[in-house]
Amino acid sequence: MGQQVQRLGAYAVVVRGDRILLTRLAERVTKQELWTLPGGGVDHGEDPRAAVVREIYEETGLRAEVGETAHVFSMHLSDTWRRGRRVDAHSVRIVYDGWVAADAPDPRVVEIDGSTADAAWQPIGAVLDGSLPTVGLVTEALAELRPQQRQRVAAYAYVERDGALLLTRNSALGPHPGVWTLPGGGIDHGESPADTVLRELHEECGLEGELGELLTVDDHHFTGTAPIGRREDFHAIRIVYRASVPADAEPRVVEVDGTTDAVAWVPLTEVATDAARFSSLVRAAITAAGGR
Template identity: 45%
Template sequence: MKRHLRVAAYAVCVRDDEMLLARWVAGDGTRRWTLPGGGMDHGEEPSRTMVREVEEETGYTAEPTALLGIDSIRLSGRPRRFERPGDLHGIRIVYEARITGGELRHETGGSTDLAAWHPLSAVPGLPRVELVDIALDLWRERPPTGRSRLGAPLDPALPPNG
């Protein structure tokens, strides 16, 4: 089975008790809210990835204010991004960021179709990806290890590279 590694950077933007989210469109047309962010380009610095992706998906200029943590996800079988079976390992770098400019707009021709501010109290009721909950946990708890209690459990039975 082919192994794939994807490194991505995301932003938690909260202001006036509202969170900025982008609506992700899956290959099957399913739409769920996610953090603005996405995959790193080769040679790109992670915080620059986050800034670029926030602008692409929301129209806003963002500035990282803190590194909240790193999440890891593993999908085996037929990950949605690949035509053939594979083992996808995603590393998700989560920053706290503040909006410094720009105007809210929606992405066209990308993986998201809508960007919006949502009251924090309404986020649990939204159709969303698990990363939103993990990121909110990191933002609220600020764990010293940068690891959310909601992330995948560490499996001591797995070999270091497997």
């Protein structure tokens, strides 16, 4: 039996849509193409969460965040080779749910002469069907991955004028980039839904509004990427009020680098003929208002 060697490592599963962030092991580690999760050994005295954030940057050049909980995987190889010698190896791997910003650049290896030769977003399907060669930890971690559950209560304005509806477009930081929806957003702690609508009308449209009656309460459940880049099992509760704005007011986006990148008056006929460009909230609000 070789010398007993135990190693503690910290890693992260970082998923974006149907792809996962992986790193390819350098030739000095293996002569074969082999991909693994970003991460590595925890230094003495280092917090594992800090270690995985450091390792992700060194191996991919990306600034990542990780969740508070993790899964622990253990692998014991009683007769293997490490750095040219035969050892009895025991690896304990802590794997976190991780994420990077939705607008993060392409990954690139920062560390020189390390154990990583490449970094890339790889198709999850290729990992699961075995067409992409990976270490066992990748499929083990994917099997345990669950999106973060999040419920959000938000309030919106239904503003109709001359056969057109005031709508805002989701930016790349929004849950559905390029999709048009009603002006509005999340209710801050302690804030009334009515105040939320008026605040969001100003931030997203540059308009001072006046609220009318409660129009409808709608909900939407889906799994997607949050503005911070984290994969979430998202449940939205959406409160919609009728509202009005000054007749001569022209909308403009006030909030910079937010989840809205455009605002416009969109004819209701356009919504009816091109439903794919508009959120389910828009269609639900039109129906509640008596439209089709």
